[in-house]
Amino acid sequence: MPRRKKCRNLQGPPGCNSFKPKGIPGKFLKKVIISLDEYESIRLADYDNLDHEGAAVKLGVSRSVFTRLVDTARKKVAVALIEGCELSIEGGEYHFQKKYFRCMQCYRISETGIDNNDLTDCPYCGSYNMHNLNTDFGLKGQCRRHGY
Ligand SMILES: [Zn+2]
Structure with a gap:
């Protein structure tokens, strides 16, 4: 193997x-x-x-x-x-070092630590429409070995 x-x-x-x-x-x-x-x-x-x-x-x-x-x-x-x-x-x-989110209102990108909870609101405009960028690229942004 x-x-x-x-x-x-x-x-x-x-x-x-x-x-x-x-x-x-x-x-x-x-x-x-x-x-x-x-x-x-x-x-x-x-x-x-x-x-x-x-x-x-x-x-x-x-x-x-x-x-x-x-x-x-x-x-x-x-x-x-x-x-x-x-x-x-x-x-x-x-695997990513951090979690990245794109605000679907103002399109800015924000980040949080990999072990933090997901961002629920945009730090720039306050919108709650946040998209997790780590999930866009196959494997759902997760490393099977590290579990994120
Ligand atoms: Zn925003």
């Missing part, structure tokens, strides 16, 4: 879970899926400009695993960009 992949530490969920070319219905588009750990590798290497050594530590994987992840992620993003595909972010082995 293959060894179970270690779940990876994510700083936070993407601002949205899907990108698609404007004006073309989804049913006509090829879909490219990147996992959340692949997404996080792009954040660490290309957005935060960390070297692979430091990024691997942050993600909780070895350097060689990190390099493979970020290469795969970049390739998938390139395919989506060049071929005009829908790019969807979902699945993977991961």
